[in-house]
Amino acid sequence: MALRVIPVDPFDLVIFGATGDLARRKILPGLYRRFLAGQMTPESRIIGAARAELTDAAFAQSVQDAIEEFVPAAQRDAASVAAFLALLAYVPIDAKGEGGWAALKGRVRSGVVRAFYFSVAPALFGDLAERLHLHGIADGQSRIVVEKPFGRDLATARALNTALARHFAEEQIYRIDHYLGKETVQNLMAVRFANILFEPLWKAEYIDHVQITVAETVDVEGRGAYYDKSGAMRDMVQNHMMQLLCLIAMEPPYHFDPDAVRDEKLKVIRALDPVKPEDIVRGQYLGANGSGSYVEHSEDPASRTESYVALKCHISNWRWKGTPFYLRTGKKLRARSSEIAITFKEPPHSIFDDDRGWRENVLVIRLQPNEGMNLMVMIKEPGPGGMRLMQVPLDMSFADAVGAEAVDIPDAYERLIMDVIRGNQTLFMRGDEVEAAWAWADPIIQGWEGRGDKPQAYDAGSSGPDDAMMLMHRDGRRWRDIR
Numbered sequence: 307m308a309l310r311v312i313p314v315d316p317f318d319l320v321i322f323g324a325t326g327d328l329a330r331r332k333i334l335p336g337l338y339r340r341f342l343a344g345q346m347t348p349e350s351r352i353i354g355a356a357r358a359e360l361t362d363a364a365f366a367q368s369v370q371d372a373i374e375e376f377v378p379a380a381q382r383d384a385a386s387v388a389a390f391l392a393l394l395a396y397v398p399i400d401a402k403g404e405g406g407w408a409a410l411k412g413r414v415r416s417g418v419v420r421a422f423y424f425s426v427a428p429a430l431f432g433d434l435a436e437r438l439h440l441h442g443i444a445d446g447q448s449r450i451v452v453e454k455p456f457g458r459d460l461a462t463a464r465a466l467n468t469a470l471a472r473h474f475a476e477e478q479i480y481r482i483d484h485y486l487g488k489e490t491v492q493n494l495m496a497v498r499f500a501n502i503l504f505e506p507l508w509k510a511e512y513i514d515h516v517q518i519t520v521a522e523t524v525d526v527e528g529r530g531a532y533y534d535k536s537g538a539m540r541d542m543v544q545n546h547m548m549q550l551l552c553l554i555a556m557e558p559p560y561h562f563d564p565d566a567v568r569d570e571k572l573k574v575i576r577a578l579d580p581v582k583p584e585d586i587v588r589g590q591y592l593g594a595n596g597s598g599s600y601v602e603h604s605e606d607p608a609s610r611t612e613s614y615v616a617l618k619c620h621i622s623n624w625r626w627k628g629t630p631f632y633l634r635t636g637k638k639l640r641a642r643s644s645e646i647a648i649t650f651k652e653p654p655h656s657i658f659d660d661d662r663g664w665r666e667n668v669l670v671i672r673l674q675p676n677e678g679m680n681l682m683v684m685i686k687e688p689g690p691g692g693m694r695l696m697q698v699p700l701d702m703s704f705a706d707a708v709g710a711e712a713v714d715i716p717d718a719y720e721r722l723i724m725d726v727i728r729g730n731q732t733l734f735m736r737g738d739e740v741e742a743a744w745a746w747a748d749p750i751i752q753g754w755e756g757r758g759d760k761p762q763a764y765d766a767g768s769s770g771p772d773d774a775m776m777l778m779h780r781d782g783r784r785w786r787d788i789r
């Protein structure tokens with residue numbers, strides 16, 4: 307199955323923070339892959355901007371190094387890398403002063419889409435927005451892209467929204483949550499709304515509970531200073547996991563249209579009940595099997611930051627009243643495994659004498675690795691000897707279904723940057739959505755900070771703290787294995 311690539315209009319993309327980690331790992335290698343695929347055409351330009359005094363050639367060299375490091379050798383070739391590097395320029399810039407802005411103005415063209423990627427600390431968002439405006443570099447058609455963390459609570463998120471809104475309309479602001487760019491996450495919407503099969507059952511009447519797991523094996527990867535002030539709740543739950551929950555729980559939007567989708571997500575967040583303290587477990591990993599403990603990455607040896615969260619939440623609306631959603635995420639766990647599992651209720655009446663083999667139907671949507679879907683169904687155990695039941699998977703692996711071209715599927719950042727150029731905000735968070743998510747998360751965080759709660763220890767390489775197992779256990783349920 308050949309993947310269809312539709313080229314986007316020519317653009318000028320200015321990346322503030324172009325020498326930073328995200329630009330090196332994701333944004334620039336991702337743009338190269340889109341160039342190679344023919345989606346970004348040679349009429350486009352990428353202008354790096356950062357504090358460092360670099361020449362165009364030195365910047366191009368650093369981008370070449372990044373491509374060599376982060377794009378597999380089989381997916382690049384010298385000629386296309388050289389052609390891509392020819393589209394780059396660099397401007398040293400002072401976000402808080404006047405240096406470099408006139409030069410930047412001289413670099414951007416009119417008559418093409420102009421986008422500005424703020425891959426910098428959120429404290430600089432307001433300064434950049436203001437200077438782009440003051441120097442006449444951005445106009446009413448320009449787009450700005452901002453990264454998480456979008457605030458650390460409701461008050462700071464509101465302040466950021468206000469600072470951006472001074473110079474840009476909501477239609478110009480693209481708040482990235484890279485989970486929305488993941489292929490399987492978008493697939494959630496296709497599965498729900500392009501099939502008649504699931505939607506009639508998609509409600510509390512038929513669904514016992516939902517589990518959302520984002521398990522990581524990595525630690526804080528050199529970002530200890532940021533992470534220690536953030537923790538798993540701010541780093542993963544308020545944004546990525548909340549988005550997954552919204553896509554599962556939202557009502558069908560009337561159209562696959564940015565505001566129609568975002569309106570429905572917002573309604574879910576607003577319908578979330580406050581989480582009770584007994585329904586949340588925080589954990590922090592201890593060193594095990596040769597790997598260090600969380601506090602070894604922290605500047606504070608007494609850090610109470612959580613590297614793991616598990617919680618149970620309820621959505622108070624007609625569709626979901628009574629169906630709990632269990633969320634868990636953590637670092638240094640047994641395996642890298644992210645999935646959504648929807649467990650259905652039992653049939654109203656069993657007609658079989660021997661139904662010992664009976665298990666619930668479960669729809670598992672695997673986000674990573676090995677993206678795909680698995681529907682657990684009951685069949686007759688083969689062979690003679692009476693009617694006994696057994697559970698089998700109807701298994702769909704994305705790579706098998708799509709074939710070798712699966713390697714060409716754009717990664718989350720690639721997809722999202724192309725959407726910015728196309729002017730499609732469907733997979734970006736709207737300001738009110740981010741604020742509503744903080745309004746839900748704030749009391750949870752304030753609760754444990756106020757009580758001075760310590761996270762429960764768990765071993766690196768395990769499935770998380772024991773209390774997280776109990777969270778399910780006391781409801782007569784269990785987490786799926788992390789493997």
Ligand code: BG6
Nearest residue numbers: 454484522524541542546644674
């Ligand atoms: C980031 C978090 O937003 O998402 C990281 O800041 C986390 O802590 C990462 O590791 C996970 O993303 P992915 O795409 O690897 O699941």
